[in-house]
Amino acid sequence: MEENKIYVGNLPFNVTEKDLENFFSQFGKVTEVSIVKDRFSGNSKGFGFVNFEDKDAMEKAVSDSNGKDFQGRELKVSKARPKTEFDGPKRSFGNNRSFGGNNRRRF
Numbered sequence: 001m002e003e004n005k006i007y008v009g010n011l012p013f014n015v016t017e018k019d020l021e022n023f024f025s026q027f028g029k030v031t032e033v034s035i036v037k038d039r040f041s042g043n044s045k046g047f048g049f050v051n052f053e054d055k056d057a058m059e060k061a062v063s064d065s066n067g068k069d070f071q072g073r074e075l076k077v078s079k080a081r082p083k084t085e086f087d088g089p090k091r092s093f094g095n096n097r098s099f100g101g102n103n104r105r106r107f
Helices: 017-024 055-065
Strands: 005-009 030-037 044-052 076-079
Touching: 005 017, 005 055, 017 030, 017 044, 017 055, 044 055, 055 076
Parallel strands: none
Antiparallel strands: 005 044, 005 076, 030 044
16 A cells, blocks of 8 residues: 555644545545644644555656645645664764864864
8 A cells, every 4th residue: 555655745833634634535535634744733744645546647646746735835745655664873083172162172
């Protein structure tokens, strides 16, 4: 089912999952809708995902809805990419002695 998932960005912050389901059902059978929310406040982050029953509906939704107006916002719609594991920022300190201050070498 993951291959029939789209990313929907630039959503109004007050949009509901039912609103998205109603909008995207014009392209085919919607099987799942999720809006990504901030884990602390519970507020929408302005993007979400929609799963379709078949690939044709997913492709039509991407081609026909990307850039279209939805409740006053221009949607950014694309095929969803697989989720990757995030292991934190890469930091390398090496011999860099500029940890703040005025960046002068001291002998």
